[in-house]
Amino acid sequence: MNKTILLKSRPKGRPETTDFEFKEIEKPTPKDGEVLLRSKYVSVDPYLRGRMRDEKSYVEPFKLDEPIASAVVAEVVESKNEKFKKGDFLTGMMEWKEYQVSDGKGLRKVDSEKAPLSAYLGILGMTGLTAYFGLTTIGEPKEGETLLVSGAAGAVGSVVGQIGKIKGCRVIGIAGSDEKIDLLKDKFDFDAAINYEKTDDMGKAIRDAAPDGVDVYFDNVGGYTLDAAMENINRFGRVVHCGAISLYNETEQPTGPRLETKIVKKSLKLQGFIIRNFEDRFAEGIQQLGSWLKDGKLKYEETIVEGFDEIPQAFIDLFDGKNKGKMVVKVY
Structure with missing residues (x-):
């Protein structure tokens, strides 16, 4: 089976674990032009709190009883898309699911040999x-x-x-x-x-x-x-x-x-x-950050929580300052 995390209710004040719902869904099968992705690292970020409100903003709010999404690093476990092969790692906005399919639009490859995969959600990510x-x-x-x-x-x-x-x-x-x-x-x-x-x-x-x-x-x-x-x-x-x-x-x-x-x-x-606002300059930013990181001019800290089921609590812990550096959940 395949777990996903839904927004069950809109938080009133500080979010609680009861605002989220775990649901088991069928593991999807990729169609032509798609890839099957297995989530490896999930980013939790304070801005997600704003998307849990039912109000107009720069991005659409999350809908009740539907999956939450954030930046994710995932592994291609099956590919029917010529641009990607099994074993590739991709990052981009994805839903809080263990497995999901994508046509690859909005996703980019990342290299685990150049930096740890979790770094693409932090120092080399958004x-x-x-x-x-x-x-x-x-x-x-x-x-x-x-x-x-x-x-x-x-x-x-x-x-x-x-x-x-x-x-x-x-x-x-x-x-x-x-x-x-x-x-x-x-x-x-x-x-x-x-x-x-x-x-x-x-x-x-x-x-x-x-x-x-x-x-x-x-x-x-x-x-x-x-x-x-x-x-x-x-x-x-x-x-x-x-x-x-x-x-x-x-x-x-x-x-x-x-x-x-x-x-x-x-x-x-x-x-x-x-x-x-700077989407058209992301390549420039990643290149500069990567250069500084390689030269030892930048260092980074991560708080890595393990387990898909811990994603909601890791998100809530941001508001208590329990993270040092980037808060990331390692799914597997």
Whole structure:
């Protein structure tokens, strides 16, 4: 048989395992032009929470009682498509199923000899590309500037900080445990790091870590952390809005400081983005990230959870900060 994971109910606040349903379906057989794929690694990402809401966004919401989808690395176990052969590994958006068929559109081959397969869901996948394009094209970091990164020990944030160092910035990260703070400084070469669990005044903590102010703020968190970063932003500062994980499970519209006068007085740039904005440049991004990785200029961390049945819990654990680097589920 063949397991799949459906969205059973739309979460109210923090997702629960009861919002998901496991279902056994028939293992499919590929038709002419198709391949049979077996999921090997499944990516779980905070943005999936938005797709569980029944509201208009940049991508269609998940439908109830239908499979959830995310980035997956899968192995071709049977091919009736001349472009692919048995044993090839492909990545792209796929459903949360053990086995599925595809015509190959939207999927690309990945090489397990050049990098571990899980890396194509992280440093060489959407999270790496998100960090690369978000920072370089919107943040526009310059040598000698100060870069502040929230969610810095996560999949995107850890890469953002390292690219900032490559670009000659002084880099400060914000994370939620002493273990993650050590990871930022010891493995990823951040110049300073702030444990938000140990400060009652984030504005002051940022000011102490960045006495000359912040030139670029890469925001993965939103909420009070964004407010505190804005207290310390320099004239002509750039704010890159990548995510707002602190707000994803809110059931009411949050309010915060009004930033309009600060934006005008300091000539600030604030811009949100989604990685699809740069789809026509993915090859460029992957080539650059791969080159930096090969040269030892980039390192990455993964939290790998084993077992198809653990996918929903791994996703939920993102909101408790249980991941260091990219959260990936190894199916087999």
